[in-house]
Amino acid sequence: MRLMVFSVFRQSSHSRVIGVRSLENGISSNGKRYASSWRNERKTDDKIEFKWFLLVGVFGTMVYVTVMQRIQEQDHSRNIEKYKKTFTEEEWTKYINEIQKKRLTLEAKEECYLIPYTFNSQSYAKAISSTVDNLGGAGNVGVVDLNSLVSAQLNDPLGKAKYHILLAQSLEAEDANAPGFKYSFTYKLKPGIFTQIVNDEILRLKSENPSLGRFLILNYPPNIKEAVKFEQNVCNKDTLLVLDNKLADSDIVQYFETVDKVINYKDLTRKSPLIVDAKAVPSINPEPKSVVESSIVLKVLPDEEPTADAPAITKAQYKLRELQQPIREYGESDVDVINRLKKLQK
DSSP states (O other): OHHHHHHHHHHHHHHHHHHHHHTTTTTTTTTTHHHHHHHHHHHHHHHHHHHHHHHHHHHHHHHHHHHHHHHHHHTTSSSSSSSSSSSOHHHHHHHHHHTOOOOOOOOOEEEEEEOOTTTTTTHHHHHHHHHHHHOOOOGEEEEHHHHHHHHHHHHHHHSTTHHHHHHHHHEEEETTTTTOOOOSSSSSSTTTHHHHHHHHHHHHHHHOOBBBBBEEEEEEEEEHHHHHHHHHHTTOOEEEESSSSGGGGGGHHHHHHHTOOOOGGGGOOOOOOOBOOOOOOSSSSOOOOOGGGGHHHHHHHSOOOOOOTTTTTHHHHHHHHTTTOSSBBTOOOOOOOOHHHHHHHO
């Protein structure tokens, strides 16, 4: 009997111990879970979630800060003090050598004469004909009319002209009474498109007659940016001809006037035909020879005054140097350089 009582007591004691341990864990002896267990597990899960959230937040902040620092390093407006605001002649030469790797369309001593305002009138046809004669005669001068070229693009019957879609969809108006370029468009076209149209026509004329040495371009340039593109991509030996002084104060005339590249057609002396040898111009630029940096003689402007047919930017920079001004300030385009010179000359 004693044995049975002790055995029962022992079993009940063991059950109580198990029950206590189970209750500590929130589980009763009958397998039920209590709220205390859920709270403990919830607290543990919250701690783990907070740690991961904190880790992701720190990592994301580091990535954001790194990206913003890179962006600011590339933003000249916020870090302008880190960049040069002016170029010396040597630094400018290096810069020019990098961006002028491609050849000009005309670089075999060809000459281009630009007439921005023909006034689209037959009364000036005689003046244009006289100009062609003075430049060497009809057979030796390539005549290009921007208005005619754009009209051909717009009125292409098959709609397959190179710029037909772009020009036709953005055409706003055609002003037959315009003094020069007579088309306007609904939005600002990328600078250089009209220069490219002119360039394509020059190439066509050169393919028909490779010895052409002079070109007369009518109703061009329509604006200053196109004039800059022309000197950069087509020909840097350009002269502006005026048929009338009615628009002597226009931006285009003033732009060329600043660098002494404007002539009245009446003052143009008769010239003998200019014949160029197309074979003398290499089809590709030769690879530059590798030389020691210290042995390079860098020079952007000549010691003597540029010739009359020198590029407009060269003349402008030469005059700026004479005025003891930077030949190009940070961020300036060719147009900005010439406009700065114009302000200094006033």
